Amino acid sequence: MSKKEKVKKPFYKKWWVWVIAIIVLFGIIGSIGNEEPTKKSEKVTEKDTSSYTADNVYVWLKKSGLIKGEAVDKTSEFKGNTEGVIKVIGTGEVDIHEFKTAEQAKKYDIGGDMTVAYKKIYILIIQGQSQHDSFKKVLEAGKPLTDLETKYSSDQQKQVAELMQNGSDFFPLVEAYYSLPNDQKSQTYDDFIYKKEVSWTGTIADLEAIGDSIVVYGKPTGYNGENWSTISTNKKDMLPYVFIVELKDKAMKTGLKKGEQVKVKAVVGSRGDKKLQYNWKLYEGEVIK
Structure with a gap:
């Protein structure tokens, strides 16, 4: 071998190999660091559809076929003069009231076919009073019911x-x-x-x-x-x-x-x-x- 001929360095000793390796390493670390927060954010946005809230009751009633109207937030109409009210949703057919306690909700249940109360929820039935028992069944079940029987007065x-x-x-x-x-x-x-x-x-x-x-x-x-x-x-x-x-x-x-x-x-x-x-x-x- 001639003295003038240079000996080639192993590839792993070349400077550009290490630069590439460092960039790849940072990329892997970054992806690992972002993985856990993504999972946490998914858990935060997951909606609980089983609790007794005005929003959930609206969904239960609509999926049960008892109401058809779109939900309108009417909370501001009741906040100042209705003790313990958290949220009120109206559809034209019903007003769904969510209270802090079951006792507060029960206070507004006057009996008959116009009202029903269960746990922290009170419902004023504007249309569909002949289906009062079905409204009650859905509330007690805490979920939509698809086997409800329509009742008629005659x-x-x-x-x-x-x-x-x-x-x-x-x-x-x-x-x-x-x-x-x-x-x-x-x-x-x-x-x-x-x-x-x-x-x-x-x-x-x-x-x-x-x-x-x-x-x-x-x-x-x-x-x-x-x-x-x-x-x-x-x-x-x-x-x-x-x-x-x-x-x-x-x-x-x-x-x-x-x-x-x-x-x-x-x-x-x-x-x-x-x-x-x-x-x-x-x-x-x-x-x-």
């Missing part, structure tokens, strides 16, 4: 509920509703009709009287060209079979004509009454055809 009430469930048109539904015993009408309306979406047909009686609405006569017979002014003053016996539809968009009136058949989809906002001669009112309406 066969007539059951008929109205089934007509709504099956998407009945206006006339068969209101005839069944008007046939209810007087002491069941309010509860039946609140539990099975109010704020429910319907698809109803009828004859257009007026397109001009109410700016954003159309007046529809829903009885198959008995319409002879009357407009809203005539119906509401001289032909009030027609009112229980009239539904006024407030449209989402006034432009939906385009192409419609008085005396023609129309089908609308909307949400029930107020009920008619045969004795008092009141009409029905629908909101968020859309013209289907």
